[in-house]
Amino acid sequence: MKILHDENKVLRQCLANRIIHWSVAVSTFILLFTGFGQMPLYKRYKIADIPGLGWSADFSITLYWHYIAAVILIFAVTYHIFKAIFMKEFSIFPRRGDFKQSALIIGAMCGLCEEPPSDKYLAEQRLAYAFIGGNLLLVIFTGMIKVLKNLPSVDFSETFLAVVTNLHNLAAVLILFGIVAHLFAFVFKQNRALLPAMFSGKVDIDYCRHRHSIWYSQLERKCRKETV
Amino acid sequence: MNEISRRTFFKRTLASIAASTLVLASGNKTVEAGDTVQYGTFIDLTRCDGCAGKDVPACVNACREKNQHNFPQPQEPIQPYWPQTKFEDWSRKKHLTDKLTPYNWTYVQPVEVKHNGKTFKLNIPRRCMHCDNPPCANLCPFGVHNKTKEGAVVIDRNYCMGGAKCRDVCPWDIPQRQAGVGIYLKMAPKLAGGGVMYKCDLCIDLVKKGQEPSCVQACPQKALIFGEKEEMRKLAHRRAKEISGYIYGEKENGGTSTFYVSPVPFDKIHKSIMAKKKQAPKPERIGIPGMKPAVENYLDSANGTLAGYLIAPVAGAFAAGITAIKTMKGEE
Numbered sequence: 199m200k201i202l203h204d205e206n207k208v209l210r211q212c213l214a215n216r217i218i219h220w221s222v223a224v225s226t227f228i229l230l231f232t233g234f235g236q237m238p239l240y241k242r243y244k245i246a247d248i249p250g251l252g253w254s255a256d257f258s259i260t261l262y263w264h265y266i267a268a269v270i271l272i273f274a275v276t277y278h279i280f281k282a283i284f285m286k287e288f289s290i291f292p293r294r295g296d297f298k299q300s301a302l303i304i305g306a307m308c309g310l311c312e313e314p315p316s317d318k319y320l321a322e323q324r325l326a327y328a329f330i331g332g333n334l335l336l337v338i339f340t341g342m343i344k345v346l347k348n349l350p351s352v353d354f355s356e357t358f359l360a361v362v363t364n365l366h367n368l369a370a371v372l373i374l375f376g377i378v379a380h381l382f383a384f385v386f387k388q389n390r391a392l393l394p395a396m397f398s399g400k401v402d403i404d405y406c407r408h409r410h411s412i413w414y415s416q417l418e419r420k421c422r423k424e425t426v
Numbered sequence: 427m428n429e430i431s432r433r434t435f436f437k438r439t440l441a442s443i444a445a446s447t448l449v450l451a452s453g454n455k456t457v458e459a460g461d462t463v464q465y466g467t468f469i470d471l472t473r474c475d476g477c478a479g480k481d482v483p484a485c486v487n488a489c490r491e492k493n494q495h496n497f498p499q500p501q502e503p504i505q506p507y508w509p510q511t512k513f514e515d516w517s518r519k520k521h522l523t524d525k526l527t528p529y530n531w532t533y534v535q536p537v538e539v540k541h542n543g544k545t546f547k548l549n550i551p552r553r554c555m556h557c558d559n560p561p562c563a564n565l566c567p568f569g570v571h572n573k574t575k576e577g578a579v580v581i582d583r584n585y586c587m588g589g590a591k592c593r594d595v596c597p598w599d600i601p602q603r604q605a606g607v608g609i610y611l612k613m614a615p616k617l618a619g620g621g622v623m624y625k626c627d628l629c630i631d632l633v634k635k636g637q638e639p640s641c642v643q644a645c646p647q648k649a650l651i652f653g654e655k656e657e658m659r660k661l662a663h664r665r666a667k668e669i670s671g672y673i674y675g676e677k678e679n680g681g682t683s684t685f686y687v688s689p690v691p692f693d694k695i696h697k698s699i700m701a702k703k704k705q706a707p708k709p710e711r712i713g714i715p716g717m718k719p720a721v722e723n724y725l726d727s728a729n730g731t732l733a734g735y736l737i738a739p740v741a742g743a744f745a746a747g748i749t750a751i752k753t754m755k756g757e758e
Contacts, residue, residue, distance in 0.1 A: 236567045238567075257565065257594060262728050265734070272742065276739040276743055279746075280743040281746035284746060284747060285754075348565075350558060353573060
């Protein structure tokens with residue numbers, strides 16, 4: 199977004215983006231925990247016996263917080279989508295050729311081949327975004343239907359609800375896998391330089407120059423234009 | 427010069443907000459009032475005598491006979507609910523008719539109550555209340571618990587995992603569990619699943635043929651009356667007025683399809699039931715429902731957050747719009 203020469207850094211994620219990311223992350227974590235809590239697991243498997251977690255076996259509590267976290271998630275996701283549309287920021291959206299590019303990048307991180315030049319987001323970041331984002335949308339839409347069906351005098355057909363419930367559960371499991379894979383990416387040393395971006399918003403200028411060269415070139419061009 | 431003019435921006439924003447609202451609102455259009463009659467049951471406690479003189483009330487016998495083929499046939503040996511050391515097994519207690527079990531879906535609860543200086547000996551037929559907005563069905567994590575158009579709340583025994591959540595969220599703890607039976611045996615019987623839940627299904631197969639549930643058919647005193655739901659409600663109100671009595675089931679848990687009429691207040695009935703229940707040894711306390719008046723539906727708290735669902739997408743879009751405006755101004 200902006201080159202900060204004085205600090206030898208590049209601003210990668212603005213404050214709003216960081217707030218939204220962590221809102222999604224925290225609300226998703228709460229949703230996953232309270233969502234699994236909708237099954238009678240925590241009492242049986244003695245998670246409710248852990249000090250401080252006695253409430254997890256109470257369905258009225260887990261359901262309520264499931265709903266609250268869902269509201270937060272919906273706000274954050276809506277904000278993200280509309281901001282992308284208004285600002286025409288689509289750099290994180292997947293593109294044609296991302297699978298091939300992702301394979302090359304992963305190969306390079308394993309020392310098998312040379313890494314191709316990258317934009318602001320690596321190909322696998324765009325793919326991970328699409329995977330997790332798609333499942334979040336699925337979970338939100340099916341979740342809204344489930345919220346509606348829990349209201350008095352709202353009844354859907356049995357078959358429809360079975361499909362909705364299974365899609366909701368499937369999406370939740372896929373999100374969990376997506377998050378694990380997302381975090382697993384930091385096992386690769388080359389990816390760790392990106393970690394600060396989600397806290398301070400900034401990354402090292404050298405890292406940016408050599409790993410996200412396409413993006414860096416765009417920033418330089420923009421910077422030059424502004425100087426003139 | 428902005429690529430987005432102010433007019434274009436607001437036009438786009440309004441269209442998006444309208445679209446969001448439409449998506450939420452359109453959900454309700456799926457709900458249609460069909461031609462199916464919704465049924466209810468009126469239970470007159472001034473008429474039920476518990477089939478005095480008989481070992482087992484007629485309605486209980488009729489239910490057991492009718493549902494004999496639906497009762498669980500567990501496979502031995504039964505695994506405990508790992509890592510717990512216990513499991514629920516009623517297969518050696520099939521004879522029990524003084525409580526709800528997987529083998530006994532209705533029973534008559536004897537209650538003695540003092541009211542206005544008089545002692546009343548009541549007999550209360552108990553079974554599923556078939557709620558208007560049943561938490562047991564709405565909250566089943568596997569979607570195998572449903573409410574039919576006729577108003578019956580039914581468990582699909584073929585796919586039930588026996589987690590017993592439906593019992594936990596039922597204000598009366600109606601569904602009962604039998605281990606060693608059900609689909610979980612084909613999955614990981616030691617590690618997950620608990621059997622199958624059983625309860626009154628309103629004899630939905632008979633009802634769909636235009637017949638009455640077997641308990642209703644069997645009642646010699648006509649204490650159980652089955653019919654169109656609103657008719658049953660009116661009948662209950664009329665009877666309550668006649669005897670200066672009380673109604674239970676109309677408002678409880680957000681409303682049910684079962685309307686009890688009693689000559690004494692139900693809070694006294696509830697206290698009497700609970701006092702008796704406490705005296706029973708602990709394992710035997712399962713399957714004895716109370717009658718707490720004005721009991722709230724489990725879903726009321728959660729449903730109260732509905733406004734948040736309507737506001738969240740609109741607020742999100744609006745906040746994004748503000749951010750976009752500020753950013754674009756900053757870039758000028």
